Amino acid sequence: MDYNFNNIEKKWQKYWEDNKTFKTPDDLTNPKKCYILDMFPYPSGAGLHVGHPEGYTATDIYSRYKRMKGFNVLHPMGWDAFGLPAEQYAIQTGTHPSITTKNNCDTFRRQIKELGLSYDWDREINTTDPKYFRWTQWIFIRLYNTWFDDTIQKGRPISELQVPDDIRKKGPAETVKYIDSRRLAYYDNAQVWWCPNCRIVCANEEVLNDGSHEKCGHRVEKKNLKQWMLRIPLYAERLLKGIDTVDWPEGIKDMQRNWIGRSTGAEVDFSVEGLAEKLTVFTTRPDTLFGATYMVIAPEHPMTGQITVKEHADAVNDYIKASSLKSDLDRTDLAKEKTGVFTGRYAINPVNNKRIPIWIADYVLTGYGTGAIMAVPAHDTRDFEFAKKFNLPVICIQDPDVQDSEQKARILEGNECWTEDGKYINSSDKSTGIDINGLNKEAGIQKIIKWLESRNLGTARINYKLRDWLFSRQRYWGEPFPVIHWEDGEISLLDDKELPLMLPDLEKYLPGDSGESPLSNADMWLTVTDAKGRKGRRETNTMPQWAGSCWYYLRFIDPKNDQLIFDHEKEKYWMPVDLYIGGAEHAVLHLLYSRFWHKVLFDLGIVSTDEPYMKLFNQGMILAFAYETETGMKIPADQVVEKEGKFYHGEGGPLLRQIVAKMSKSLKNVVNPDDVTSKYGADSLRLYEMFMGPLDVTKPWDDKGVKGVFNFLGRTCRFFGSLENIYEGPEDPEVLKGLHHLIKKAEGDIENLRFNTAISAMMIFLNLATKKGKVSHDTACQFAKVLAPFAPHLAEELWQILGNKNTLAYEPWPVYNEEYLKEDNFEYPVSFNGKMRFSILLPVSMSKEEITKAVLADDRAKKWLGGSAPSNIIVVPNRIVNIVVKN
RNA sequence: GCCCGGAUGGUGGAAUGGUAGACACGCAGGACUUAAAAUCCUGUGACCAUAACGGUUGUGCGGGUUCAAGUCCCGCUCCGGGUACCA
Structure with a gap:
């Protein structure tokens, strides 16, 4: 039978759709459940990219396999469809973002369906659908009405917050202020990055290192x-601890840990x-207090005014002004050159009562610790640089653990910085009574903290890099906040019954002039009046794109529920997500934010698990070949001519180098999945994406490689689709062994997401079957089953040709029989001094002694021994023989 | 700078410390064909050698552990990703 992939794929896609083959039954009685999730895409106007099907195919293979293993599988797809491009298109053309979004979703859905992915389309969700974002707003209300109880490390309803009496006495305004200060969501002035080009506020994460906006490349300003x-740092410890309980790649776990950035140390009052x-300063090295020769506060520190003495005020003000204008670019560029200014005032070092000068410098950041440091130039490289530049004293207080005597001398003289361990010197003072001389780092830190605490000079302290999450954007195309700002200053949230708060239709989508979102133009929508005639204005900010993706996995469980965010029994059954696959670019932000929301929902009893995603896997990026000249100039792929495996810039042009690079329009090396499916079919695309290499590595796309898997599918179709190759009766032992080897291999490889080697095993079996010429009907059916998760269209077709009536999507996965895999003989590689010289076929049952005897009796062994006696013989049964000869 | 990966034929890649290069692409030769495409068969790390056998060498570089190292340990080089003065 010819491999007519077009007909086969259309036929089965229609069959699956008509029969709702992949509709997940709402059967909560099957104890074997598996929730398999893809990171849902942002449906861009450009359509699907070959990177998308990589992860989708992986989860699809896994899902189909699990169904055949008898699991109840939840495998849904949806759209993360709020976002800036649709809004910018609306500004340009007046087209409502919902129309653009719908069109893009339609394209994505069509393309995804053409890949034969086994999603339950009845569960499709869209973050821009009011039926969905109603619940996003609902969660925001929960965040607003939750506080974090540090003593039990748990979020609790705000109604359970005890307001201290001394605050209650100050009146209702102070009480509200206190309560607001504890909410997980709060409204406040924040200095934010502002992109004048997009006229939007950007999150810190969206500002690149060079001070430009990630989306448009323009320089950002502060505003x-x-x-x-959102007060995510309150959950820092929980987020950190939870990482140890999930099955994620270690690299991603490390990235999250680093992002949370826990550091232990002490706060010390000067x-x-x-x-x-x-x-007050935060330091991780309180043990180095004796080496503190000056202090530095951030330019934004609230005490700069009080601390600066008159004579230095002008210089200080100039410096503060200058640094406030600096973007990240300047701060980074100037990192090598430290800047700063003296305030004219002195602090007292608590360990020895010495006067030390207070400086202002922007290498101290306002958002971390207390925004002030004690500087220990002898043992901190940044302080050292600063001290050298401004001629501040460097006092070494640690005899360094180094061998090099010259280096040691330089360190002791204060001419080199030492950040490692060593025994303390110069670290005692009679007047204060503290002495840590002779101790090393760990003991010194303990002793100093104890001393500080006993004198009320400081306290042990844990700090996190993780900062409050800026959760609003000045955009139209996002979830509106269910918030009203009343004329008397009160902030109130909508009642659950009033949700969803819809987006108003607008004439124009341009942002407000003062940086407000386009919603500030929606007069009718904007103003509200309560029962008493009090006027209010709706929040004009909208939520960031993270909001919708923070909890979408929960809505898939019960996507059409009008009464509840989801049915709690269903949630208990399906959660947590068993396998989550997506790109590593979401390693930190999406996954951290999502875990944070999940933990809040868990604390409030809304979800039943502490962590949302049990196993996470990141697919590697798919790159493409690109071409450059000797000098490294990039040449677009359409100008490259290939001749005898070499590449030239045009006919007869100069020789080019083939390199691997990201797909980009400028390099003209973007691969469109539609082109691949039209030429080779969806099964080939799926198979190639998996055959390219391990799922988690970055790998280059090579059109020639698609041919390899296409050939395999063609040969499969011609062999197993031709009934003259199939007979009824017992199977040949060699074929049987090959088949069961394949089943075992494929099963193990799918479980471990090693699809490339599973496909290779299928090729090996096909080669064997082709060589044999005929296989039994049973063998053919088993093979179709193994093929099914990978190339489902062709597998269904073969299954039908072999005389089966139903879809094989729920046929039981074949069981391999170890009996068939048993070997009678093993071909022993025989090495001499570790070098393989020849091999010898021996029964697997042979004892070590017999093996030794048989090997030594072989003429080839005699040749390699050359008359001398072996000094040692290592026999590993069914593995290797190694003979050691001394010469 | 720091953190995390990686380096294996012409190419993508395979290999529980135990026969390096499975599988596939490409290439070469052959079959089929008037011819081409498609398909099928054979060969294919490099080097030396041969009528045939065979041998040497080889997993980025330098050391080490081991009977045995692509794999483990130490020290580098280069490439990719993340991050940016976090006290």
């Missing part, structure tokens, strides 16, 4: 705006000459 923020107020 003060009222913003919604008294300031002439001021009542103390200056």
Whole structure:
């Protein structure tokens, strides 16, 4: 039978759709459940990219396999469809973003369906659908009404928050202020990055290192705006601990840990000459207090005004102004050159009562720790650079653990910085009574913290890099906040019954002039009046794109529920997600934000698991070949001519180098999945994406490679689709062995997401079957089953040709029989001194002694021994023989 | 700078410490064909050698552990990703 993939694929896609083959039954009685999730895409106007099907095919193979293993499988797909491109298109053309979004979703859906992916389309969700974002708003209300109880490390309803009496006495305004200060969501002024080009606020994460906006490349500025923020750092410890409980790649776990950035140390209070107020610093090295020769506070520190003495005020103000104008670019570029200014004032070092100068410098950040540091130039490289530049004293207080005596001398003299361990010197003071001389780092830190705490000078402290999450955007195309700002200053949230709060239709989508979102133009929508006639204005910010993707996996469980966010019995059954596959670019933000929301929902009893995603896997990026000249100039792929395996810039042009690069329009090396499916079919595309290499590595796309799997499918079709190759009766032992070997291999490989080697095993079996010329009907059916998760269209077709009536999507996965895999003989490689010289076929049952005897009796062994006696013989049964000869 | 990966034929890649290069592409030769495409068969790391056998060498570089190292340990080089003065 010819391999007519077009007919076969259309036929089976229609069959699956008509029969709702992959509709997940709402059967909560099957104890074997498996929730297999893809990171749902943002449906861009460009359509599907070959990177998308990589992860989708992997989860599809896994899903189909699990169904055949008798699992109840939840495998849904949806759209993360809020986002800027549709809004910018609306600004340009006046087309409502919902129309653009719908069109893009339709394209994506069509393309995905053409790949034969076994999604339950009845569960399709769309973050822009009011029936969906109603619940996103609902979760926001929960966040607003939750506080974090540090003592039990748990989020609790705000109604359970005890307001201290001294605050209650100050009146209702102070009480509200106190309560607001504990909510997980709060509204406050925040200095944010502002992109003048897009006229939107950008999250820190969206600003690139060079100070440009990730989306448009324009330089961003700082701007003060009222913003919604989420107190994610309160969950830092929980987020950190949870990482240890999930089956994720270690690299991703590390990235999350680093992002949370826990560091232990101490807060130390320094008294300031002439001021009542103390200056508090955070340090991870309180043990180096004796080496603190100056202090630095951030330019944005609230005490800069008080600390700066008159004579230095001008210089300080100039410096603060200058640094406030700096973008990240400047701060990074100037990282090599430290800047700073002296305030004229001195602090007192608590360990020895010495006066040390207070400086202002922008290498100290306002958002981390207390925004102030004690500088220990002898043992911190940044402080060292600064001290050298401004001629501040460097006092070495640790005898370094180094051999090099010259280096040791330089360190002791304060001419080189030492950040490793060593025994303390110069670290005692009679007047204060502290002495850590002779101790090493760990003991020194313990002793100093104890001392500080006993004197109320400081306290042990844990700090996190993780910052509050800026949770609002000045955009139209996002979830509206269910929030009203009343004229008397009160903020109130909508009642659950009033959800969803819809987006108003607009004439124009341009942002408001002051940086407000386009919603500020929607007068009718904007103003509200309560029963008492009080006027209010709706929140004009909308939520960031993260909001919808933070919890979508939960809605898939019960996507059409109008009464509840989801049915709780269903949630208990399906959660957690068993396998989650997506790109590593979401390793930190999406996964961290999503885990945070999930933990809040868990604390409130809305979900039943502490972590949402049990096993995570990141597919590698798919790159493409690109071409460059000797000098490294990139040449678009359409100008390249291939001749005898070499590449030239045009006919007769200069020789080019083939390199591997990201697919890009400028390099003209973008591969469109539609082109691949029209030429080779969806099964070939699927198979090639999996055959290219391990799922998690980045790998280049090679059109020639598709041919390999296409050939395999063609040969499969011609062999198993031709009934003259199939007979009724017992199977040949060699074929039987090959088949069961394949079943075992494919099963293990699918479980471990090693699809490339599973496909190779199928090719090996096909080669064997072709060589034999005929296989039994049973063998053919088993093979179709193994093929089914990978190339489902062709597998269904073969299954039908072989006389079966139903879809094989739910046929039981074949069981391999170890009996068939048993070998009578093993071909022993015989090495001499580790070098393989010849092999010898021996029965597997042979004892070590017999093997030794048989090998030594062989003429070839005699040749390699050359008359001398072996000094050692290592026999590993069914593996190897190694003979050691001394010469 | 720091953190995390990676380096194996012409190419993508395979290999529980135990026969390096499975499988596939490409290439070469052959069959079929008037011819081409498609398909099928054979060969294919490099080097030396041969009528045939065979041998040497080989997993980025330098050391080490081991009977045995692509795999484990130490020290580098290069490439990719993440991150940016986090006290």
